Amino acid sequence: MYAIASESxxxxxxxxxxxxxxxGTLAYLDPGTGSIILQTLVAFVLGTGMxxxxxxxxxxxxxxxxxxxxxxxxx
Amino acid sequence: xxxxxxxxxxSFRDPSGFVFRHEGRVYRQVNMSYRDHYxxxxxxxxxxxxCSKQMLVRHEEVDLDREAADGAYVILxxxxxxxxxxPYEWCPGQLREAALVTLDAQLSAMxxxxxxxxxxxxxxxxxxxxxxxxxxxxxxxxxxxxxxxAYRQFCQHFLAPLAxxxxxxxxxxxxxxxxxxxxxxxxASALLRRRTWLRPSLLVHIHLHARAQRHxxxxxxxxKDSRPRxxxxxxxxxxxxxxRSAVAALRWKPDRSEWGQYYEDTNYTQDGMTHKQDLVxxxxxxLRPGVVWDLGANTGRxxxxxxxxxxxxxxxxxxxxxxxxxxxxxxRRNDGSILPLLLDITNPxxxxxxxxxxxxxxxxxxxxxxxxxxxxxHHLAITHNLPLAMIAEFLAELCESLIIExxxxxxxxxxxxxxSRPDVFPGYTRRSFEEAFTKWFTICDSAGVRDSxxxxxxxxxxxxxx
Numbered sequence: 445m446y447a448i449a450s451e452s453x454x455x456x457x458x459x460x461x462x463x464x465x466x467x468g469t470l471a472y473l474d475p476g477t478g479s480i481i482l483q484t485l486v487a488f489v490l491g492t493g494m495x496x497x498x499x500x501x502x503x504x505x506x507x508x509x510x511x512x513x514x515x516x517x518x519x
Numbered sequence: 520x521x522x523x524x525x526x527x528x529x530s531f532r533d534p535s536g537f538v539f540r541h542e543g544r545v546y547r548q549v550n551m552s553y554r555d556h557y558x559x560x561x562x563x564x565x566x567x568x569x570c571s572k573q574m575l576v577r578h579e580e581v582d583l584d585r586e587a588a589d590g591a592y593v594i595l596x597x598x599x600x601x602x603x604x605x606p607y608e609w610c611p612g613q614l615r616e617a618a619l620v621t622l623d624a625q626l627s628a629m630x631x632x633x634x635x636x637x638x639x640x641x642x643x644x645x646x647x648x649x650x651x652x653x654x655x656x657x658x659x660x661x662x663x664x665x666x667x668x669a670y671r672q673f674c675q676h677f678l679a680p681l682a683x684x685x686x687x688x689x690x691x692x693x694x695x696x697x698x699x700x701x702x703x704x705x706x707a708s709a710l711l712r713r714r715t716w717l718r719p720s721l722l723v724h725i726h727l728h729a730r731a732q733r734h735x736x737x738x739x740x741x742x743k744d745s746r747p748r749x750x751x752x753x754x755x756x757x758x759x760x761x762x763r764s765a766v767a768a769l770r771w772k773p774d775r776s777e778w779g780q781y782y783e784d785t786n787y788t789q790d791g792m793t794h795k796q797d798l799v800x801x802x803x804x805x806l807r808p809g810v811v812w813d814l815g816a817n818t819g820r821x822x823x824x825x826x827x828x829x830x831x832x833x834x835x836x837x838x839x840x841x842x843x844x845x846x847x848x849x850x851r852r853n854d855g856s857i858l859p860l861l862l863d864i865t866n867p868x869x870x871x872x873x874x875x876x877x878x879x880x881x882x883x884x885x886x887x888x889x890x891x892x893x894x895x896x897h898h899l900a901i902t903h904n905l906p907l908a909m910i911a912e913f914l915a916e917l918c919e920s921l922i923i924e925x926x927x928x929x930x931x932x933x934x935x936x937x938x939s940r941p942d943v944f945p946g947y948t949r950r951s952f953e954e955a956f957t958k959w960f961t962i963c964d965s966a967g968v969r970d971s972x973x974x975x976x977x978x979x980x981x982x983x984x985x
Contacts, residue, residue, distance in 0.1 A: 478732035479671035480748050483758065486723055487666070487750040490757025 565631035606640040611771035617643040618677035638673035648855030664749040675701025704729035720765030791970040808888035815895035819845035907955035915959035
């Protein structure tokens, strides 16, 4: 029904790896804060993935052009 | 202006409006503060889009100014939702369907410049068999860069219980009974097995989410961290689609439970089962109930008989395997008249939430004309030590007529229940059964099931003055 964003794209969540290392419980003040911050990071990564997906054809054409030009110049 | 409207007691959190009852019908007031969002919902095409897909309950605007409370913009009369069920009464398949509809509603909303402001499982109801959003005021106009405010709630209400059912134990969905705003993610994370850390969606949306909540809960330097968090439209789309693929992958695959193979594990002959079905169908035809509650429905064989006669059926069982099978079969048959629910009759849903009336008890939602209690009483009386008089009183409180099966002590199924315990049930006899039930009901008919000692009764409630 919908194009599914690849789950594998979120494996490369560099910024999130820091969260895995954090620990300790402090007062329960604002349960939404952490959710919003995490969402911002996840959405950034997934959004980038989607953008690459959407523009992949153009990126490929551009890459081919660059690489093709380079190969020609190598020859 | 009449301020003393009969507000539905679970409808108080959202300042956009509230639900109230008037002359037996349910209405929803839209407050002035929500006007722009409501107008956008109706004019953007979102309402029509969602209604055409049966994802949102239809409504009509009505002229009920006299009944409106202060601050009303418009009064809506939503399509009638026959029975309100709660997420802790759903099998995993129903919870999954409700989650998918919530996310699909969010995706549709984004196409129309709106977003869901909450993702509350209680906003979803099964209407004619389809998971349907019943809170028309759940949408707000989307502002560029706005994060999804319902993200945490979605994870707590849907993703966490589904993941727990699929990867831990299906009984953990009952945590929703205790935690009215969904299962806390730190609890879900602690309960989920280590291997779930290897699933990217659960790693992020549950485990890291719980860590992030814990980490930032202690943030006191508000000034430093108060810049608005922005999420691009594409990022939001990616997030919602990722959640959708995560939920779609969460299909519960149950082990064989004690009663999951009940119909194959019965002591009836084929002839006896056919005879029992004919007896029940005949009694239902005579009673012609509009609403049937099938208690101890198993996978819903007898519920289907009632539904085939035009009744709306609540098909309840304590076994999640049976309820899941019943639900999946109802979906396959596209039978919207049966609502399978996970219910333990010996411990039915209580009233929960604020003052114990935010979510109603099972008894407060009673609407059955007829109850089917087939192959049930021996479980209540012998497995759960419930006196027959108490069972009769309980059923009398819930219905006008009753089709009930008495399974005698000599029956092999009863003997099985007695195999591992002393028989402390000298009062479990046909005579005392009839004595207990005739205090509340009149026996209209009864018949023995062929090839067995079982008896099916058709009973009608006695009312004062009868």
